[in-house]
Amino acid sequence: xxxxxxxxxxxxxxxxxxxxxRAREILxxxxxxxxxxxxxxxxxxxxxxxxxxxxxxxFAATWSPRFDAERYGALPWVGARQxxxxxxxxxxxxxxxxxxxxxxxQMPYPKFAIAMGACALDGGIFYNSYNIVRPWEVxxxxxxxxxxxxxxxxxxxxxLELQRIIREKDLVGSWIAExxxxxxxxxxxxxxxxxWWRG
Amino acid sequence: xxxxxxxxxxxxxxxxxxGDLVKGIEEHKGFVTVYVDPxxxxxxxxxxxxxxxxxxxxxxxxxxxKEKVFHVGYHVSSFSDPELAKVVVELATIISREDDAKVPxxxxxxxxxxxxxxxxxxxxxxxxxxxxDLRPILLAPDVAEKRPLRKDFVVKEEGxxxx
Ligand code: SF4
Numbered sequence: 624x625x626x627x628x629x630x631x632x633x634x635x636x637x638x639x640x641x642x643x644x645r646a647r648e649i650l651x652x653x654x655x656x657x658x659x660x661x662x663x664x665x666x667x668x669x670x671x672x673x674x675x676x677x678x679x680x681x682f683a684a685t686w687s688p689r690f691d692a693e694r695y696g697a698l699p700w701v702g703a704r705q706x707x708x709x710x711x712x713x714x715x716x717x718x719x720x721x722x723x724x725x726x727x728x729q730m731p732y733p734k735f736a737i738a739m740g741a742c743a744l745d746g747g748i749f750y751n752s753y754n755i756v757r758p759w760e761v762x763x764x765x766x767x768x769x770x771x772x773x774x775x776x777x778x779x780x781x782x783l784e785l786q787r788i789i790r791e792k793d794l795v796g797s798w799i800a801e802x803x804x805x806x807x808x809x810x811x812x813x814x815x816x817x818x819w820w821r822g
Numbered sequence: 823x824x825x826x827x828x829x830x831x832x833x834x835x836x837x838x839x840x841g842d843l844v845k846g847i848e849e850h851k852g853f854v855t856v857y858v859d860p861x862x863x864x865x866x867x868x869x870x871x872x873x874x875x876x877x878x879x880x881x882x883x884x885x886x887x888k889e890k891v892f893h894v895g896y897h898v899s900s901f902s903d904p905e906l907a908k909v910v911v912e913l914a915t916i917i918s919r920e921d922d923a924k925v926p927x928x929x930x931x932x933x934x935x936x937x938x939x940x941x942x943x944x945x946x947x948x949x950x951x952x953x954x955d956l957r958p959i960l961l962a963p964d965v966a967e968k969r970p971l972r973k974d975f976v977v978k979e980e981g982x983x984x985x
Contacts, residue, residue, distance in 0.1 A: 717962045751977050753970050754961060819962035 642666070657796015664707065664733065664795045665786040666696035671706040673726050676713030678740040678772045685775040692775075695782050703729040708785070711758045713772070714742035714749055720756045720816035727762045733798040735789070737781050738764045741771040756816065763810040829854060832909050839869050855895070855912040860925055863915050867896070867931040874903035875911060878928070881938035883946045887973040890919045892948060896928060896935065917948075927953040945971035 649659050674682065685692045686699055700706045703726045715723055727734070736758075741747030743758050744767055758764060765788060766781045789795060797805045815821070829849050836856060837844060843866045846857040858866045875898040884893040895914040900906035917923050927950035929936045937959055939950045944958035944966035958966035968975060 717965055718960075746980070751980050753968065753975075753977055754965055819964055 655796060657793060657800060660799065661790050661793055661795045665789045668695075668697045668708040668735065668782060668785060669700045669706045670697060670708045670710040670737075671703050671726060671730065672699050672701055673709060673723065674712050675715050675719045675723065676740070676742060678713035678742070681772045681775055681778060682710060682712050682739070685778040690775040690779060692779050692782060695779065695786070697782050704731065706730055707734045709734070709736045709762070710778075711736065711738045711743050711762075711764070713740040714747065715756050715758045715761065717754050717756060717816075717819070720758075720761050720812075721820055723758065724761050724812065724816045733795045733804070735785055736762050736764045737766045737768065737778075737785060739768045739773055739778065739781070741769060743767070744769060747771055759810070761810070761812050761816055763804075763807055826851070828852075828905065828908050832906065832911070835873065836870070836911065839873055840866055843869070852909050853912065854909055855914055857914050857916065860915045860917050863913070864926050864928065864931065867913060867928045870898060870911065870913060871931055874900050874906050876900050876902055876932075878932045878935040878938065879910065881935055881942050883942050883948060883971075885919070885946065885971070885973045887919065891916050892919050892923055892946065894925050894942070894948060896932075898932065921947065922949055923947070924949045924951055926951050929953055945969065947972065 646659065646662065649662065682699075684690060686697075697708070707730065709723075709727060709730065711723065727736070738744065738758050742749060742755070743764075745757065746752065746755060748771070749755050766784050768777050768781045770777055792806055794805065803809070829852055833847060833849050833854055836854065837847065840856065840858070843858050843862045844856055845859060846855075848855040856866070877899065879897040879899055882895050882897070884895070886893060893914060893916055895912045897910050897912050899910050915925065917925055923946075925948055927935070927939055929939060929950070930952065936954070939953055940956060940959040942948055943950060943953075943956055944961050947969040950956060957963075961970070970977075
């Protein structure tokens with residue numbers, strides 16, 4: 624990797640020396656604090672445990688010892704309040720859309736979403752169903768992973784991609800400073816996904 | 823004793839227990855289907871329970887739209903009697919196909935039928951009379967109102983490819 628270290632938005636996976644050097648550079652050059660926040664957030668993307676469908680098995684495999692996604696600084700966590708990323712695992716049914724939206728609203732910003740599987744893209748094998756919704760109609764999705772189900776490598780790749788997006792677009796720093804996400808409009812579901820529940 | 827002999831024996835026992843409640847009986851490789859009239863359903867169920875069939879494995883509905891009937895079936899079997907555990911008996915009844923088709927609930931006989939009757943209710947709109955808590959269980963109520971597994975329910979075609 625040396626030589627290409629200065630490439631913009633590069634992710635230094637698992638190399639503590641390079642990561643520390645990068646942090647020092649940021650501090651010495653008196654760059655914006657936002658840059659440091661971006662850098663730090665990219666390495667602590669904690670997905671919330673919300674298993675909507677069968678892709679959840681691959682999600683579990685991604686964090687198992689063989690693929691070990693924890694080396695990217697991502698760790699699945701139970702409480703929505705302590706997480707900053709949501710990984711939608713496959714099909715989202717009408718009822719689960721409510722749970723998804725409630726979980727999303729509980730998470731503190733800055734927060735990001737990855738949608739996994741053909742079902743989350745455009746319905747997958749359930750494309751003509753009376754009972755599913757597209758997750759991108761419920762929450763704003765940053766990265767899509769195609770596949771049915773996607774391999775754990777693909778999930779790991781999506782995490783890296785999200786890290787790259789965060790660092791290239793300086794998302795987190797300006798999000799905190801301005802109170803709203805700089806690059807994307809707010810997604811509000813056209814119809815309330817919890818309408819059936821609120822009555 | 824081979825499997826078909828066991829099935830034969832169970833068929834004979836069911837015939838002698840239910841007597842003239844039985845409208846028809848079919849058997850095939852460990853599966854027995856007993857047809858009864860809807861008004862005799864609860865009585866037949868309690869007789870089957872007294873034989874040793876102690877739980878419902880599934881409640882299923884077939885929408886035979888051409889004949890304008892619903893086939894409602896309870897698959898029952900036994901945990902307590904090892905001989906009966908080898909067969910699955912379907913207690914079936916045929917009701918006419920209406921918007922609010924009614925059938926007596928068997929929750930009073932087999933508690934394990936409760937959730938499955940709710941499922942048959944939301945997917946087919948069959949009203950189980952005497953059910954303690956007849957609400958949709960899996961679907962959101964607005965979807966359940968459309969009775970999605972009836973044959974005349976049409977899903978909105980989305981097309982595989984979209985622009
Ligand atoms: S994409 Fe495939 S594996 Fe994933 S939820 Fe859909 S059907 Fe299941």
